[in-house]
Amino acid sequence: MKKWRRVFLFAFFASALGLSSLWFHDRQSTPPAQAATSLPVMLGVYTGHDLQSSIDEIVAMTNWLQRNNANGITFAGDFISLTFHPDWNVPHELEAISSHGFVPFVNIGPSAEWEGDQYDPNCATLTAIAAGQCDATLQAWAGYFKNWVEEDPNTHRAFLAPYPEANGDWASYSSDGPTFISAYRRLVQIFSDAGVPRANVRWVFAPNGWSNPETPERAFENYYPGDDVVDVLAFSAYNFGGCPEESPWRAWDTYDNAIKPYLDRMRALSYAKPIFLAQTGTVGVPDDPSDPNQNKSQWVRDTFAKLAAYPGFRGLIYFNTVKAESSLVNCPEGADYRLYYPDTDSGEPGLIDAMQDDRYGVWTPQDPNWANIAFTDVTPIFADMPPVHPFNGSPPPYYYDDVLSLYQSGITQGCAVDPLRYCPDQAVTRAEMAVFLERGIHYPEAYEPPDVTTVFPDAQGHWAERWIEALRQDGITTGYPDGTYHPDEAVSRAAMAVFLLRALKGADYSPPTPEQITFQDVPADYWAAPWIEALYQEGITSGCSADPPLYCPETAVTRGQMAVFLVRTFQLPPADSP
DSSP, rough: OOOOOOOOHHHHHHHHHTTOOOOGGGOOOSSSOOSSSOBBEEEEEESSSOOOHHHHHHHHHHHHHHHHTOOOOEEEEEEEOOOOSHHHHHHHHHHHTTTTOOEEEEEOOOOGGGGGGGGGGGGHHHHHHHHHTTHHHHHHHHHHHHHHHHHOTOOOOOEEEEEEEEEEEEEEOOHHHHHHHHHHHHHHHHHHHOOGGGGGGGEOOBSSSSSOOOOGGGGGGGGGGOGGGGGGEEEEEEBBBTTTTSSSTTTTTHHHHHTTTHHHHHHHOOSSOOEEEEEEEESSSSSTTTTTSSSHHHHHHHHHHHHHHTEEEEEEEEOSEEETTTOTTTTTEEOOSEEEEEEEEEOOOOHHHHHHHHOOOOTTTTTTIIIITTTTTOOOOOTSOOOTTTTOOOOOOOTHHHHHHHHHHHHHHHEEEEHHHHHHSSBBBBBHHHHHHHHHHHHHHOOOOOOOOSOOOGGGOTHHHHHHHHHHHSSOOOOOOTTTOOSSOBBBBBHHHHHHHHHHHHOOOOOOOOOSSSOOSSSSTTHHHHHHHHHHHTOOOOSSTTTTTOTTTBBBHHHHHHHHHHHHHOOOOOOOOO
16 A cells, blocks of 8 residues: 655645656557656755745755766755745745756645735635636736746746645645646636746646545546646655654655556656656655665665656656654654755765766756757647657657558548547447558548448448448458447457458458467467467567467457557558657
């Protein structure tokens, strides 16, 4: 069970600041354990104080790292309230960060009662914000941000994370998913309406990774605002070690059991976007004092190295501070997350080791990579198949190029319009298969079948009736023995082998009896064994698994897999990437 819980109250912290599927082997991508090496992972730091007064701590920390031949710091993490003197704090916090050579990563929080006469109940809950009660304040906040950007648009850029950890019941503004989504999207829209350039803001989805399993509706997937308003996927995760008094919170949580599961879930939300750790930290108090690996340096070495290997992971913002935590009974003076100790200008050797890794790097605000890579926008053809963002840097899904090839060759028009979608994980029906195959058979002709009534009674009046009858007349299908076609039934991988080979080689084709079967899950006496082996020998499939070699004959074919099959079967031209 996940045991990391970020017991973090935005209002309390701001008060202290004085601010605010089946893996388809037929076309595999880079294995999940590997990532592109052309882009760096970049470190950020929170100081625990407002940056107008504490930015020198980050400067000193990056100097200390660089003196030790390690990569320095890129991001300065911050928390700014919507209502606590934003006219002053927005420009001055951002300028303190940028003018010292860092890039802002700002968590935006609703109003809180600690703000005194600045507190505004209309901006204190996500329900109120979603209802428009805080619009004037949001517009003002956007205006202050825009003014700062316009002072130097070539270097004034920021990552903004609205309402962090709103899926956690410890946040004063905690909400349900639909309310969070509405409040998040409202803020993004107000920034757009205010004319804040897209080239200067990246929007971050920053929930807590862990959520109470007894309230599954709190899972962060239920809070995702949508690909069109999220640029970076992020989450919080902390190691409380031996600080809590007892289980389930007392545990030495590591990357493998408390970070990677959330990385995987974030990547499932969108393979295309870069991923950050929006908040993270480790204490030095072990759960098991006899375990020599339960110390800060070893935790950092292990965690940072594995993060650098994860596809699309680009940044982590570390809490370099001592933080009061009421639940950490064994650490009454606070959870000491620090890796660098400003008073002595010294730090954990594990951080030096981790930041000497060539996969880490630094981009200053002047670096052209921000404009050319991180803050660029990409336009998808299919809304549910966005191009991998340049700041992600990892390969697209195995089917991506082949789906584009189908589209550009006129074989598919998607599964839905407004917006145009392809539905790559949806099972292919026998009706859809008829369209795919007939268009592939007649490519490059822009084929339309004759307007005739099909002989299959259960397909008469069906949207694909003409296509199904054309497939029958071409000898690719004879339907079921009872004379029906079952147009809305999913197509198995075994059946697809037959359809593809008949489409490729003609209605009279019959595969030879194979001397041996490549795939371990296809018995020699299986009805489609000759067809599956022939499909393999033609180079159209390499199965659903390489080790052991499997074909998954009874599994339904997805539309993503179908794209790969069709491109190989009909040798369609490669796609021009958008």
